[in-house]
Amino acid sequence: MTLLSNTAVLLGKELRTEFRSRELLTTTVVFILTVVVLFSFTFDPTTSESRRFGPGLLWLAFLFAASLMLQPCFLREQNNDTLSALRLSVNDPFAIFLAKLIANTVFLLLTEMLMLPVFAVLYNVHILSVIPQLALVLFLGSLGVAIPGTAFSAISAQARMRELMLPLLLLPLLTPVLIASTEATAALLDPHPELRRDWLGFLAGFDVVFLTALWLFGEYLLEE
């Protein structure tokens, strides 16, 4: 109960500070829009080519945007040593991670929801008929990005060259998420859309494994 109530309080703080400043959302949306538009200039977006390359490009753009978005997650807790204040206040430090990773997932999903229509228009793909299935893939994929991303954000915030550290640690680790999300998205954009349960199962398994690891070892990541 304390874990859940502390998580809810901290999630409220994360959402309030972000929606007050809109720093993360604005920069990420602008970045991802630029990437998607630039990618669209690199080949002729006929429907068949878009179905081949589109999902990969889309998830690469999401991944780069996520690494940008996740960077300040713990870094801004260092400005006034507020992370120490949180550690002194909560019973279970996992609440800090849980709140941050839920907030990061929400921010990522918001960005993705804003970008999907742009992607559909620029790459000439039809997504309306598969919106619910696509939402499920986006949710599991975003969670797969946010869980290790939040953990590595905590590690990199205490490191030298912290701006470089997060993408260096995160991007190789997220290769399986990229592959699974891309394959699941590609199957949905096919002329005969299919919800690939094997890739969804893989994403769900990845999420569970990393969430468990974060729950078990997260406390050590917050120590000085």
Place this chain on the structure above:
Amino acid sequence: MTTPAFSPTGIRFENIDKRYGGLYALRRVSLNVAPGECVVFAGRNGSGKTTLLRIAARLVRASSGQVSYVNGQGEVFEARTATGFVAHATMVYDELTAEENLVLFAKLQGFSEPAGRAETLLREVGLLERRDSLVRTFSRGMRQRMAIARALLNEPSVLLLDEPATGLDPQGITWLADSLRRLRDAGRTIVMSLHGESEISSLATRAIRLDAGSIAADTRAGANLRSILTFADA
């Protein structure tokens, strides 16, 4: 949880070592701070003052040894409930208002009426009129008041302060000294690190000089106390 009444509590440091790789930040520090004492840690930069205070607050894990909080009846308390910690930094969010900050931390600490607790503390530190202002608009002195208010949320019996006067103007130092005097007189144990003599160091009932991670001198109030503070600053 309602506002807890504190019980005067002391601190027992037993053989504290802290190593960073092969480098000792603290070496075999053993120390008993009695309930109600006001102890000043003095020493040059890098002597281990901050590390010792952060170990006491359980923000840093000692390589070996332990810290315990024990009251006069021998009851042992958790650091989280017994202590309030004021660091170099303010430990509050610039993007939140003064009230939002205190309500946030009061909720995390399980207060059933966080808004009421926040209001009481804002009144105590003289920031009630600025309750709706973002902390980023505050002066250094006001931020330090916020830091003290946050540290006092859980009505701690032990207050740990790491160079609390840093960056304060003379007015701010006087306010801080008055506040700490009231807290000390109310029976709270105060342990703080300071550089040199000041209005605040005059509150000390004991001074301990750290040198290269070890206790180099330990004296109770009197002429020696002054010599420890000034030597450390030399």
